[in-house]
Amino acid sequence: MKTDAIVVLGRRDLTDDLRTILTFNLPVVLLNPHITLQDALLVDWPIEVDLNDEPKAFQALERVRERHHIKTVFTINQYRLTLAAKMREHLGISHGMSVKAAEQSGSKVLTRKVLQEHHLSPIEYRVVTSPAEALKVLPNLTLPVIVKPANDAGSNLVQKCETMEEVWEAVSRIRSQGQNWVNQPFDREILLEEFLEGPEYSVEAASDQSETRIVAITEKHTVGAIEAGHLVPAALNPQDQEAIGQLVVDVLNALGIQDTVTHTEVKLTPQGPRIIEVNSRVGGDHIHELVHHVTGTHLVQLSLHLHLGGTLRDHLPDLPRAPSAMARFLVAEASGVFDYQPEALEHSDQVVGWHLTHLPGRTVKQSTSNYDRLGYFICHGTPDQSALTVAHQVLQDLQLTVKPPQLT
Secondary structure (H helix, E strand, O other): OOEEEEEEEOOOOOOOHHHHHHOOOOOEEEEEOOOOHHHHHHOOEEEEOOOOOHHHHHHHHHHHHHHEEEEEEEOOOHHHHHHHHHHHHHHOOOOOOOHHHHHHHHOHHHHHHHHHHOOOOOOOEEEEOOHHHHHHHHHHOOOOEEEEEOOOOOOOOOEEEOOHHHHHHHHHHHHHHOEOOOOOEOOOOEEEEEOOOOOEEEEEEEEOOOOEEEEEEEEEEEEOOEEEEEEEOOOOOHHHHHHHHHHHHHHHHHHOOOOEEEEEEEEEEOOEEEEEEEEOOOOOOOHHHHHHHHHOOOHHHHHHHHHOOOOOOOOOOOOOOOOOEEEEEEOOOOOEEEEOOOHHHHOOOOEEEEEEOOOOOEEEOOOOOHHHOOEEEEEEOEOOEOHHHHHHHHHHHHOOEEEOOOOO
16 A cells, blocks of 8 residues: 655755654655765655756655655755645645646746736846847846846856946856756746845745745845845835735736745835745745744745645744844855854854854855855844844954965
8 A cells, every 4th residue: 555755855964854754754755966975864765867858757756656655755945846736736625726826926927927917016127048139129128137047046147237348248158158057958938137226125925726825025135136134024014015915815816826835025115015036935044043033823834734735824933042033144255264263153042043154264256246255254133232233243242254365
């Protein structure tokens, strides 16, 4: 007799999703291109397979199917959402995002087209396939513009361009790189979007088959296109909070998203909230931890609950741990020698987690995307002091510097 099992597709580095999934007390099968010994020991059946090769991935799925009744195919990896949806459809699983919804939310170009069709979040944008084509459409846009690949994540190769030359270089860079972070070919289409003025937020929402709820709104702090900090809850007045939340609900409905947790990036412009992008999975950068600390809702747990046929009404959150929480990332604005005072993290009562990628005195390269930051710390606020204020003090105490190397 076959036993029930959960197939997990495409792990994300530095996340605790596997440990959360194991709390559902079902056998876990992990399909991933590379599996660490630690992950292999956690799961019931580790299978290494190239997830960019769909026939091989489906062959691996069929091997699992011979032994198990697969309850769902689950991922919080942005690059594997469509494959997971295809696998669920192949298995006849009725819960989880449809293939169409996964494709529409997984492509920034398709998302823009759906929003345009539904008259939601109007912005000026153009789709191009070459640097020369980009220059042809520039007269229809106002500089600066944002150039971004259609199917990448983590702000990789996203650039704010002030001049025609920068637009040419940004499009050329995407064309020449050819592949995204997990070696999938870039879509031919590249987005040129108007630059939106205003503070940036992300909306952590959850949808079952009957409703969408806003779980939290995260305030984002950026250095250029790099995300340097996340604060939960965002400091918003009730009117702006309502406007942002309603826009996200309308957008998720238009995209047909259900039975999952989403992470939607928004800017609050003078004309109202506007969508930056929709991610049909739990937010990265420790946002799910911040939300759990502040609201008690564990977003990975909730997402799997929905994938397994649960509803929003029958999911019970934990007790909150703090009135506010912040993840602050360390960014090198230039290449050089990295230095800091680790005691600022070790001796702070409000710092609840941290990880730095380099020891003091090491040479680092300039951070150009979310993938090459220098580390992070997570801190709690108190009833009298926001986590943002705490983070500023910790950052000041760190005395972080990146200095040019000494010439000898």
